[in-house]
Amino acid sequence: MSVFRSVFGVYVHVPFCSTRCGYCDFNTYTAGELGSTAGPDTYLDALEVELEMAVAKLTEAKSQDSSHPGPRPADTVFIGGGTPSLIGADGLGRVLTGIRNTFGLAPDAEITTESNPESTSPEFFDALRESGYNRISLGMQSASSSVLRVLDRTHTPGRPVAAAREARAAGFEHVNLDMIYGTPTETDDDVRKTLDAVLDADVDHVSAYSLIVEDGTAMARKVRRGELPAPDDDVYADRYELIDARLRANGFDWYEVSNWAKPGGECRHNMGYWVDGDWWGAGPGAHSHIGDHRFFNVKHPARYSAQIATGELPIMETETLAQADHHTERVMLGLRLKQGLPADIFSAAAHREIDRHIDLGLLHRVGPNVAVTDSGRLLADGIITDILLAEDTAEDSAEDTAEGAGETQ
Incomplete structure (x- = not known):
């Protein structure tokens, strides 16, 4: 759903x-x-x-x-x-x-x-x-x-x-x-x-x-x-x-x-x-995000107006987002907020990376959330990359293990 x-x-x-x-x-x-x-x-x-x-x-x-x-x-x-x-x-x-x-x-x-x-x-x-x-x-x-x-x-x-x-x-x-x-x-x-x-x-x-x-x-x-x-x-x-x-x-x-x-x-x-909300983007080149769909309009104003004149929405490209995509975007954007993100949305692999950054003074726990510290703001993009990479690496490793187990049966 x-x-x-x-x-x-x-x-x-x-x-x-x-x-x-x-x-x-x-x-x-x-x-x-x-x-x-x-x-x-x-x-x-x-x-x-x-x-x-x-x-x-x-x-x-x-x-x-x-x-x-x-x-x-x-x-x-x-x-x-x-x-x-x-x-x-x-x-x-x-x-x-x-x-x-x-x-x-x-x-x-x-x-x-x-x-x-x-x-x-x-x-x-x-x-x-x-x-x-x-x-x-x-x-x-x-x-x-x-x-x-x-x-x-x-x-x-x-x-x-x-x-x-x-x-x-x-x-x-x-x-x-x-x-x-x-x-x-x-x-x-x-x-x-x-x-x-x-x-x-x-x-x-x-x-x-x-x-x-x-x-x-x-x-x-x-x-x-x-x-x-x-x-x-x-x-x-x-x-x-x-x-x-x-x-x-x-x-x-x-x-x-x-x-x-x-x-x-x-x-x-x-x-x-x-916070990964929904919006409709109107006008040339505008991007929209509705539920599990992300799409954007044609960019040039003349082409934009011409396509609308044909009775069609001026949408150039549409992408369907999986739950993993929502998670990635939520982490990429939400960890830039002072309030941070709930700790329970992260995997075990991500928590190991989070703990490492806490030890470095770049992340801290604020109630149930994980957030960047004042020092961490300067390195927020790198911190986010480290966490997402840890999750991706753990997921790939789990898939490889599952495939290997299947081959030996």
């Missing part, structure tokens, strides 16, 4: 950006790359139809399998990109209306949109609040103009703080700022300057991600040519500890390795991802 989670989210991908940042490998397109046939109006028309077809598909699944929950009101909504604010408050209002008219919204739904600070204003935030949004995530990245230039970001250093204050003034209780650390040429003082700005903005959530130089990006080409230094793992660790110490000294606490919040400010939508 399929395993379904109780919390349900809707993610909408807005694929538009005014410029392409040198480090970004997301599914985004500038106006020059798209031309006039795949702009925001065409996208919004197609998105509304996809939402209708999604509900129809889930309703049909329910009719064929009574254990399937069918379509559910969204507990969380997250509009990401790309740059969602480029479609304006009217466009974002239309997106939310489409979700409300199809899936519906839970009474206490968390409704978030990402925004580029440069494409926002007090009027923009007022209109979003009026349409029903209650959480804003702003791309700050850095308060250093030199770092922003390396990242090819177009906003001015002070604009994210001003935008956060405007969102607060419009009635948004929950406001997030995204940071990137470890950018080539960045200094400790640049990070301190960014943290000063974050704290001055009076937000209740901060996401801080180490820069990943992705293959195929403009930044990767600059690093390969020697125009920029390659990122350094030791620098990443030092910057992370600097960020963590400063945020925790000012009322924030980490709840996921790269995310800090004041009490009550945690992102419920992202928590749904991290």
Whole structure:
């Protein structure tokens, strides 16, 4: 029987950006790359139809399998990109209306949109609040103009703080700022300057991600040519500890390795991802996870709209997840959370590896759970790999033993 989670989210991908940042490998397109046939109006028309077809598909699944929950009101909504604010408050209002008219919204739904600070204003935030949004995530990245230039970001250093204050003034209780650390040429003082700005903005959530130089990006080409230094793992660790110490000294606490919040400010939508929840992803390239099925849409906006025009969902590929896949994903994501995971979900082989990491001070037991320590956060990915590898090795060994026993009978 399929395993379904109780919390349900809707993610909408807005694929538009005014410029392409040198480090970004997301599914985004500038106006020059798209031309006039795949702009925001065409996208919004197609998105509304996809939402209708999604509900129809889930309703049909329910009719064929009574254990399937069918379509559910969204507990969380997250509009990401790309740059969602480029479609304006009217466009974002239309997106939310489409979700409300199809899936519906839970009474206490968390409704978030990402925004580029440069494409926002007090009027923009007022209109979003009026349409029903209650959480804003702003791309700050850095308060250093030199770092922003390396990242090819177009906003001015002070604009994210001003935008956060405007969102607060419009009635948004929950406001997030995204940071990137470890950018080539960045200094400790640049990070301190960014943290000063974050704290001055009076937000209740901060996401801080180490820069990943992705293959195929403009930044990767600059690093390969020697125009920029390659990122350094030791620098990443030092910057992370600097960020963590400063945020925790000012009322924030980490709840996921790269995310800090004041009490009550945690992102419920992202928590749904991290606890192996269900969500429908709409828009070009959006990924979905429903029960034992994971699938994603075609990436290019023109192809996305064209496929919807034929009356078909724009799904490009579907994968059926076994219980072992659910376990792997639960461990990969859940051990990044401060709360960790229940100890009883792990095999004997995993517990031997867990005990080894406890002896090293990288894991600890918190009631019935196993969780990373403060030191362990810096090595979380490696710890998770060690545990999963131990489980896989033990499983392979058991299978080999069983096969050998069969051959001798």
